[in-house]
Amino acid sequence: MTDTPEAIHAARHGDPAARTAVARLPGTSPELLTYLAADKVASVRQAVAAHAHTPPAVARLLAADADAEVRRVLAGRIATLAPTLDPNARSRMMRLSAGTLALLVQDTAVEVRAAIAEVVRDMPDAPRELILQLARDTAMPVAEPVIRLSPLLTEADLLALIADPPAPATRRAVARRPALTENVSDAIAQTTDTSAVSALLANSSAAIREATLDRLVAGAGNQPSWQAALVRRAQLPPRAARALGEIVTDHLLGVLAARTDLPEGLADSLRGRVAAQLAAQDDAAEPGEDSLFAAAAAGDRDLLLLRLAEAAGVTEARVEAALALRSGRAIAGLCHSAGWSARLAAEVQIALGGLAPAEVVHPTAEGSWALGEAELQWQAELLEGLPA
Template identity: 50%
Template sequence: MTVAPSYEAARRIAAEGTPAERVALASRSEAAPEILYFLACDGRPTVRAAVAANAATPVQADTLLAGDDDPRVRAVVGRKLAPRAPELAAATDRLHNLAWSTLRALAADTAVMVRKVIAEELQAMPDAPRELILRLAQDTAIEVAEPVIRFSPLLTEEDLLALLSAPPVPATVTAVARRPHLSERLSEAVVARADEAATAALLANESAAIRERTLDRLVAEAATHTAWQDSLVRRSGLSAGAVLTLATMVADHLLAPLISRNDLDPSLARVLRARVALRLERRGEDSLSPELAFEEAALRGDRTRMLRLLAERSGVPVLAIEHVAQLRSAKALVSLCWKAGFDPRSALLAQGVLGHIPPDAAMPLPEAGGWPLTVAEMQWQIEVLTVPAAPAPRAAERRERLSA
């Protein structure tokens, strides 16, 4: 470290030294306040910037430099004062008040780069002055607003909802959508803005909580919003129906990550692989086997299609199947799947979707595989369903029986 110049030498350097000597002097922490104030008026921006960066610079010089013609110098003052914002805002003495007023003025500076520097310094500060945080979050320059919107712990859910309700610029909505750990309420508000870029940012935000019904709606719209598809195929929390819908619409290169998801139910994974294979072969929707079509209908919650497929394959009338479903007859539903020639796994789907039987009340499959009932038991269930009901007696016959 070089030896500090004497006071007289410092005065000479400040008045007559080379630019490099003046910068070095302006950077010294032990420089006299009046020397630093003198250098704050130096004709070289590099000298004034060195004074602005010096923690020993008197507040009066900082205030002077906060009005410098060069925004780079003003930005240096802002970067120095911003970390002290909590201390300055709480102080009551004259010099601290002056520094606080200087920082507030810089936060409203006409130059974006100056406001951006302050926003970057305050973005994650837990005790930053709320006044400054709100002002910066509402800035019309997104370079200024985004760091604060995304990372400030001081912004409440109500603050963010207000920004979404009346965004200063469209990009404000996208900045909110990128904020970590967004709540379902805020995600709904982002989607309600109907901004394609903001919705894409929300879907790419893995920590954002999004309701299943909202994701279902976005999946339905993704055919015409291709920018959403990449994030959707990787998005957790998708319903089975949403996954199957994506398989019909996303670009071919997104099918691989879709079927590679690690959160797929075994039945869904089986149907999805078959659906993707058919699509890549450019075959139609009806090319699925009846069993896979039944499973797909169950995963989508399409009870009408399930009833039709079960009736076609088992030979039991739809009305009879509807009746046992309403009775929540697990044995009858299992037997219908057996008669239809389906895999035993389909019996669980039939019980859950058609019969609305809770998982803990459903007839489980044997651990060794196969059906939970014997062939004789299942055959008897089918015979009961296919025996024609005796015709109701006519009125005259009823009277004769009653009088007998």
């Protein structure tokens, strides 16, 4: 591997763009990459961190780089080597790389650890110790991909995460894992974690015993999110369907009534209730925001999602795509397009968007929008490029 005179000159005397370009060249030698690893410009060091020919000793130094993006890029590359790394290997190079990965998986920046999790989340031959460490991370961008997708996590591992969750959302991540066993589903159902139970019920591939499902239906009277998941479950035993028909909230009646597997007589009864409900709505005045505030307080995500899509004139898929951005400004812009108040928008950001109070765009003391009209409209326009 030989560096061209032009590459050497650019690395030593070129501007940051030229030096970055050299660091990205597939044929750049380990020696020149070592030189560029000490560059003052972070973008150059990022390119070195991403390069396959960067020496392990240099990568170890970059693992302590002051720029988190350098460490994140390095973490993504080193993680691809995880199945081959052995801290006890004879090869010094392999030991160095294994040590670098060990440093990065303990990095204080969430995005660095998350870069590792994103790479190893579905590796069948990743080090099991690494997978367990990531699964027990307190930051969900790190833990969730591994919890949901790693084939190395056993039923015992999942039960341990449920019994002693490292973070409040750990159980919910377990509940979303494909093909959960009945034992794991039982363990989730026996907790007081309502959001995890809601995720479990929404997980169509989770195996849930009929007795467990009956118990959850019985407790769903004041849990709108459970009801929303239950009425959409692919397999709903007749006894559970009948019990659900007695407690389901009004906006879910139509969903339940549309099922083709309901017990005899239940479908007709539900359709009659739906027809009566529609007739009553026709006679009623246009509802205000009281019901939406109540839905937010109850955590009724399905109702809020439906009403926001209707009022903003977009599909539910686009609302979901906007929520996935986890941006208070984006959700506020959508609520503004729907004609909703700034106070309701703040509640929606928490109840529907799952944002922490510090991330929410709050209204002013007078209850008006803290964002200007132009900003709100711009946020709404940005969402037009999201999946419809």
